[in-house]
Amino acid sequence: MVHTYREYFNRNFTREKYANFLHLLEKDYPPVPIRFAETPVFIPEDLKNQLIAAGEEIIRLIKQPGFKELTASAIPKDWIVPNENDHPHFLAFDFGICKDEQGRLVPRLIEMQGFPSLFAFQLHLADTYKEAFELNKLADFSPFFHGMDQQTYISLLKKVILGPFAPQEVALMDIDAPNQKTAIDFFVTAKHLGIKILSLTDIFSENGQLFYQEQDEKVRLRRIYNRLIFDEVSTQQELFKTSFDPREPLDVEWITHPNWFYRISKFTMPFLKNEFVPETQFLNALETIPADLENYVLKPLFSFAGMGVIIDVTQADIANITDPENWILQRKVDYEPVVKSPDGYVKTEIRLLYIWPDGEEPQLCINLARLSRGKMIGVRYNADFDWVGGTVGLMAREIDN
Template sequence: MIQSIRAAYNAAFTPERYAAFLNKIEADYPGQLDFRVAETPVFVPKAFTNKLLSACDAIVDTITAPDYRALTGAAIPPHQRVPNETPHTTFLAVDFAVCRNEQSGELEPQLIELQGFPSLYGFQAYLSETFRSIFSVPETVSHLFGVETNADYVAELRDLILGDCQPEEVILLEIFPEKQKTRVDFALTKHYVGIDAVCLTKIRKEGRALFYEKDGRQIRIKRIYNRLIFDELEAMENLQAERGPTGFHLTDDVDVVWVGHPNWFFRISKYTLPLLNSPYVPKSYFLSELTTPPADLENYVLKPLFSFAGSGVTINVTPADIEAIPVAQRGNYLLQRKVRYEPVITTPDGSGVKCEIRLLFIWPDGDAKPKLITNLARLSRGEMIGVRFNKDFDWVGGTIAFFEQ
């Protein structure tokens, strides 16, 4: 998107350098990278960054409004409500498609999704350094906001996750973390913060206290950096996945501090989209509130409110798709106006690739609002962003954006 940097990067790019880039990740964290990393970062000009920041201001205004929790109470499924909810989310991730405004012809962001849940906060710091170590990335761009260096960023992340606890008193919670595609992020979180990824099935409960075993010792868990998504857990249970004995269920009333309380995954989600008002937010409707579908239904996508990684999304919606959903279940679906991704990333062969930028916030206790701090990006040649739509393509996958300073 910054044409001068893009031209220089592409001219210097070789498959051998990309192989060296992947080899470095494998050497540093053997067997941990289980998703495709793209051949390039994204280089974002100031004008586009300012539009992203404007869009985020509107989102932050909504989620910090006094009535936000009342408006989103129904977002949490009753059987998945976790006690001791925090006053606000600890993490905020906001996904924008890079689009072109049909009237002005200018590039602009369009909101795709948002979530009150942590993303690859560990891996992205490492990825930025790895790109810089192999490829030429000028010092005039940065992946960070509000801090100057990765060391500053890691210090804030450590403080946020650890609080006043020792690292061994804090865990990263997942289900079978060694099998997760994002496990490289768990390894980087261990490197930067010092905490272990612990499987839900390995936690023992005594009264309201939780424990895990480390080096033959039973250690009391005081804080949980939550990376466990209910959807995935329930899918595993539905498939009758093997689970070890555990006395702990996610909805138990336990004596821990949640760093990223599970309820905020539901509140700050697709459920929030109809509450937002910005030129950078496509119009969205709860399906249950529409007496008549839009006449231009072909310009909308149908999304389940509670789904993960794009599952269940209908891109080319028809009246029959809507009719197929029982009336009682329509409150669990969202109709969102389509956005058209612009193929703004030019590859060395001259073809264009679509881009999505996820801005990552932290919200420490006591702060009035969340703080933008870093980002990730994803490149796609398929109909949608995501692995299943980009098989066998190059110049696609996860990456990071560097913003003009």
């Protein structure tokens, strides 16, 4: 999106460099079953400032008194976890990049979550793009905001995830952690923090405390860096019988607490009223169906990775919804193809990633980007294209005065 950088990159792009990029990305890690784009996104200054402003608007809502009361019904009754803390430790806001009436690039909110994303991997991804495509010849690029660098970023991750505990007392947990599509993020996290990567069934409970087995030693867990989405285990609850049930009182700290996955989600979007957020309503609160339904999208509240979304909405679709309290109707975001590829322009989405230490303010740290030619951004909607997939936004290095 920065013309000078884009022209340089495209002019010097080769398939050999891209192959080397993929090789370097997986070097020392298991194969990654995700498509990565041929290019990073070069974020211009004006758009960067708008993204920062858009994120601050959302955080203002999250920090206001009464936010927990406002979002109390967001958490499914069967999945309430006790001992919730005051705020999430991680935030992720997805923005589609569009153009306004004056032709200015503008961000529009698509999704949000109070849940960890690829916080460690995006650092590795940015470094790999810079190395494989020799971007240091062009400028001093960074994926970070507000003058943050790699050292301060990793220190912040350690502070929030490890806290006062030893690395062996903290584990990254998912349902089947080593075999997740995004497991490379788990391995990069473990490399920087020294923590264990555990599947749900690797952990067991004794008298309200959690443990895992390390050879002949039983090791107590003090913290869980939680990557488990409960929707994924809703039909596999027998796993809890051989591990532990997170809904029971447990002497363990959650980073971040599972309830925040629901509180900060599509459920929150109808409460946001600003220029960066498309018109969004709970389906059960809809007084009249819009006459221009073709300009709206229907989304289930409790789903992830774009599952269940109805893009081309009809009145019949709305009539067939039996639980309208669990759906939102949102005005479509008209993505502008703005990233120039060798054979046309590609749409992009940028995810802002925040870390929120206890007793401090949330900090915008790094970003994730995705390129798309399909109707939706997700990988499954772009399987047969090139110059699409996961990537990262790079900005000319910021200097703190």
